Amino acid sequence: xxxxxxxxxxxxxxxxxxxxxxxxxxxxxxxxxxxxxxxxxxxxxxxxxxxxxxxxxxxxxxxxxxxxxxxxxxxxxxxxxxxxxxxxxxxxxxxxxxxxxxxxxxxxxxxxxxxxxxxxxxxxxxxxxxxxxxxxxxxxxxxxxxxxxxxxxxxxxxxxxxxxxxxxxxxxxxxxxxxxxxxxxxxxxxxxxxxxxxxxxxxxxxxxxxxxxxxxxxxxxxxxxxxxxxxxxxxxxxxxxxxxxxxxxxxxxxxxxxxxxxxxxxxxxxxxxxxxxxxxxxxxxxxxxxxxxxxxxx
Amino acid sequence: xxxxxxxxxxxxxxxxxxxxxxxxxxxxxxxxxxxxxxxxxxxxxxxxxxxxxxxxxxxxxxxxxxxxxxxxxxxxxxxxxxxxxxxxxxxxxxxxxxxxxxxxxxxxxxxxxxxxxxxxxxxxxxxxxxxxxxxxxxxxxxxxxxxxxxxxxxxxxxxxxxxxxxxxxxxxxxxxxxxxxxxxxxxxxxxxxxxxxxxxxxxxxxxxxxxxxxxxxxxxxxxxxxxxxxxxxxxxxxxxxxxxxxxxxxxxxxxxxxxxxxxxxxxxxxxxxxxxxxx
Amino acid sequence: xxxxxxxxxxxxxxxxxxxxxxxxxxxxxxxxxxxxxxxxxxxxxxxxxxxxxxxxxxxxxxxxxxxxxxxxxxxxxxxxxxxxxxxxxxxxxxxxxxxxxxxxxxxxxxxxxxxxxxxxxxxxxxxxxxxxxxxxxxxxxxxxxxxxxxxxxxxxxxxxxxxxxxxxxxxxxxxxxxxxxxxxxxxxxxxxxxxxxxxxxxxxxxxxxxxxxxxxxxxxxxxxxxxxxxxxxxxxxxxxxxxxxxxxxxxxxxxxxxxxxxxxxxxxxxxxxxxxx
Numbered sequence: 100x101x102x103x104x105x106x107x108x109x110x111x112x113x114x115x116x117x118x119x120x121x122x123x124x125x126x127x128x129x130x131x132x133x134x135x136x137x138x139x140x141x142x143x144x145x146x147x148x149x150x151x152x153x154x155x156x157x158x159x160x161x162x163x164x165x166x167x168x169x170x171x172x173x174x175x176x177x178x179x180x181x182x183x184x185x186x187x188x189x190x191x192x193x194x195x196x197x198x199x200x201x202x203x204x205x206x207x208x209x210x211x212x213x214x215x216x217x218x219x220x221x222x223x224x225x226x227x228x229x230x231x232x233x234x235x236x237x238x239x240x241x242x243x244x245x246x247x248x249x250x251x252x253x254x255x256x257x258x259x260x261x262x263x264x265x266x267x268x269x270x271x272x273x274x275x276x277x278x279x280x281x282x283x284x285x286x287x288x289x290x291x292x293x294x295x296x297x298x299x300x301x302x303x304x305x306x307x308x309x310x311x312x313x314x315x316x317x318x319x320x321x322x323x324x325x326x327x328x329x330x331x332x333x334x335x336x337x338x339x340x341x342x343x344x345x346x347x348x349x350x351x352x353x354x355x356x357x358x359x360x361x362x363x364x365x366x367x368x369x370x371x372x373x374x375x376x377x378x379x380x381x382x383x384x385x386x387x388x389x390x391x392x393x394x395x396x397x
Numbered sequence: 398x399x400x401x402x403x404x405x406x407x408x409x410x411x412x413x414x415x416x417x418x419x420x421x422x423x424x425x426x427x428x429x430x431x432x433x434x435x436x437x438x439x440x441x442x443x444x445x446x447x448x449x450x451x452x453x454x455x456x457x458x459x460x461x462x463x464x465x466x467x468x469x470x471x472x473x474x475x476x477x478x479x480x481x482x483x484x485x486x487x488x489x490x491x492x493x494x495x496x497x498x499x500x501x502x503x504x505x506x507x508x509x510x511x512x513x514x515x516x517x518x519x520x521x522x523x524x525x526x527x528x529x530x531x532x533x534x535x536x537x538x539x540x541x542x543x544x545x546x547x548x549x550x551x552x553x554x555x556x557x558x559x560x561x562x563x564x565x566x567x568x569x570x571x572x573x574x575x576x577x578x579x580x581x582x583x584x585x586x587x588x589x590x591x592x593x594x595x596x597x598x599x600x601x602x603x604x605x606x607x608x609x610x611x612x613x614x615x616x617x618x619x620x621x622x623x624x625x626x627x628x629x630x631x632x633x634x635x636x637x638x639x640x641x642x643x644x645x646x647x648x649x650x651x652x653x654x655x656x657x658x659x660x661x662x663x664x665x666x667x668x669x670x671x672x673x674x675x676x
Numbered sequence: 677x678x679x680x681x682x683x684x685x686x687x688x689x690x691x692x693x694x695x696x697x698x699x700x701x702x703x704x705x706x707x708x709x710x711x712x713x714x715x716x717x718x719x720x721x722x723x724x725x726x727x728x729x730x731x732x733x734x735x736x737x738x739x740x741x742x743x744x745x746x747x748x749x750x751x752x753x754x755x756x757x758x759x760x761x762x763x764x765x766x767x768x769x770x771x772x773x774x775x776x777x778x779x780x781x782x783x784x785x786x787x788x789x790x791x792x793x794x795x796x797x798x799x800x801x802x803x804x805x806x807x808x809x810x811x812x813x814x815x816x817x818x819x820x821x822x823x824x825x826x827x828x829x830x831x832x833x834x835x836x837x838x839x840x841x842x843x844x845x846x847x848x849x850x851x852x853x854x855x856x857x858x859x860x861x862x863x864x865x866x867x868x869x870x871x872x873x874x875x876x877x878x879x880x881x882x883x884x885x886x887x888x889x890x891x892x893x894x895x896x897x898x899x900x901x902x903x904x905x906x907x908x909x910x911x912x913x914x915x916x917x918x919x920x921x922x923x924x925x926x927x928x929x930x931x932x933x934x935x936x937x938x939x940x941x942x943x944x945x946x947x948x949x950x951x952x953x
Binding site for chain 1: 399400402403406407409410411412413414416417418420421423424427428431478481482484485486489499500502503504505506507508509510511512513514515516517518520521522530541544572573574575577594597598600601602603604607608628631632635646647650653654657658660661662664665
Binding site for chain 2: 753755758759760761783784786787789790791793794795797799800801809810813814859862863866
């Protein structure tokens with residue numbers, strides 16, 4: 100009887116360990132797999148050229164990733180610029196000023212915002228942001244814009260990363276001990292001064308980590324951005340131009356162009372690029388956030 | 398001066414909080430007002446009929462059912478992976494274990510990997526094995542996407558299991574495996590919350606299923622059939638030049654939003670219950 | 677010429693009559709601790725503890741908080757097995773079997789001892805399932821037998837009449853005192869020989885505390901009972917033997933009378949009279 104129970108225990112332990120190791124290996128597997136599949140193009144062309152050329156003519160065998168990389172960076176940059184002040188101010192408000200009641204009111208809203216699927220954001224963007232840009236904003240600056248643009252992508256993305264930023268900011272601010280606030284307040288500082296000089300300064304690493312996470316989320320966002328960006332492989336010259344971020348490139352072309360082998364490999368390389376950048380950003384920010392002791396639940 | 402600054406920034410904070418609420422309201426309002434007009438009973442009770450993509454009758458039942466099939470399968474896979482991992486690192490390993498930290502860390506990273514990478518990688522592997530886009534492929538890839546989500550929220554609750562509850566069965570002479578079976582009962586509300594969150598994420602994700610699950614007008618009857626999914630139904634219908642079809646995309650978006658709303662609210666309900674139910 | 681006070685004479689006389697005993701005088705101890713050292717990381721928590729616990733008596737371990745009494749108690753049923761950085765050397769014999777021997781089977785050792793924790797911790801299942809959980813994992817399966825077990829042990833802790841109509845209900849609705857008795861019954865149902873109590877009444881109200889104490893006194897005819905307590909009055913009320921610990925060392929062991937009325941060590945004297953706690 101005891102022997103049977105111990106046997107069961109041992110079997111359970113070993114299979115759990117097995118599954119754990121398996122899933123640990125999964126991360127490596129994705130990385131190695133993507134690298135392996137992008138090898139053909141990496142062998143064929145110089146990596147540096149691939150990254151810095153803006154010639155994208157798959158049928159002639161030219162694969163310059165620059166327009167896609169620039170597009171991704173543009174869209175992400177705009178998204179962060181818009182989302183950062185709003186989420187920072189809101190998080191400060193929620194942790195430092197708001198009452199319990201307001202916080203409880205806000206929680207499900209943030210939940211919902213992070214729960215809305217990308218495709219819904221895309222629908223919303225095409226219905227509201229895109230026409231608004233083409234009819235109201237762009238005419239002041241450029242002759243013509245369809246609205247499907249860097250700016251549209253940036254705005255939609257900024258809404259999508261806001262809940263992520265707010266929840267990490269709130270965690271980071273919340274991890275600062277109460278005594279520090281009280282010490283500052285008792286010296287006659289106003290609440291805002293306390294926030295500025297104590298809270299923000301102390302949370303700097305956490306804030307940076309949160310931004311890095313948001314950046315990597317923005318890099319990888321596909322459907323919503325694809326729906327509002329226009330998807331023209333040029334280097335955008337203004338924020339009202341269409342653009343073509345990396346994930347959209349993969350989504351639009353993968354699965355269809357498999358007859359051209361180096362094309363497939365080029366798309367895999369795009370995926371590999373995304374993977375590497377995002378893993379690096381994630382690893383860095385998780386290291387920082389884990390050091391701030393609490394666990395972050397995003 | 399000090400007070401003026403305080404006032405300005407407080408006003409700015411209030412404004413940004415209101416902006417966020419307003420944006421959420423605006424998104425919901427847009428989806429509802431655009432979708433409600435075309436949201437008929439047919440939309441949710443019928444699959445696409447003949448000439449559906451030209452604006453004739455039919456609905457997106459194929460996509461609704463397909464999405465649920467897909468996500469249920471994915472949740473099963475994800476639970477099968479994430480429960481053993483969480484139990485192992487929390488109850489077989491010690492708090493300071495380097496291995497446990499490594500596992501957590503790599504799940505944090507898996508959590509951050511975008512769905513398009515999962516989708517592209519998954520499809521490449523499927524091609525390698527000669528598999529066609531199918532319900533099975535979609536299930537596996539969405540399963541990969543939501544495993545880290547479930548694992549992380551499970552880990553969150555497993556960490557806070559009181560020591561007494563771990564020791565009670567052990568002191569009665571239970572093996573660790575028997576103890577874990579007890580702890581899983583205690584974790585039930587946590588698992589439910591995690592699953593609801595993951596369903597929400599899985600059901601709404603388009604990039605994972607874009608290549609791997611395919612698209613079809615029929616409700617799949619086998620794992621090897623391709624399947625329609627709601628996000629792709631929205632995406633494809635929206636791409637149509639015909640107005641009726643576009644309107645149906647809005648109605649489908651409304652359906653998806655309602656599903657997400659229900660999931661999000663019930664997840665919150667269960668996580669509340671979780672905090673109340675501590676023995 | 678020195679005058680001798682009559683009181684002093686009495687004390688001197690009494691001291692000479694009383695048998696000063698130590699733990700090595702215990703014949704057939706149920707638990708025998710030999711040279712036990714326990715480290716957590718750099719901290720030396722238990723320092724060369726030697727102790728014998730008499731069979732079918734109540735032994736209370738007392739001492740100021742942080743003295744290692746709970747750590748000692750938990751080492752009796754190898755509860756430190758899963759704690760990181762814990763290093764144990766020395767031997768603990770239970771029924772003449774060294775429980776830290778490599779061949780020792782931890783689940784059979786734990787089955788021999790019921791542990792009553794500081795706060796009651798019912799398992800997330802019904803009252804009935806709580807009681808029968810132990811027997812079930814150890815192989816009992818006949819319904820009638822399990823029911824009889826549940827009834828027997830619930831009666832033994834005086835809970836049967838209070839819960840017999842809601843055996844299938846969750847124990848969450850019981851009072852905290854009832855929950856603690858439920859936990860005691862759950863521990864007894866695996867038929868242990870020893871009951872370990874880790875400040876088992878510290879979370880309870882005085883009436884529930886009294887009930888548990890009375891239970892211990894009745895149970896000692898069948899079980900060896902070891903209790904960690906930080907209330908001296910509790911030790912005085914129910915203990916047969918007392919072990920006094922300080923800073924990880926066992927300072928003194930003796931009968932309750934000896935420790936309270938004729939302590940041999942200055943430290944014990946100071947602790948008993950409340951100089952420190």
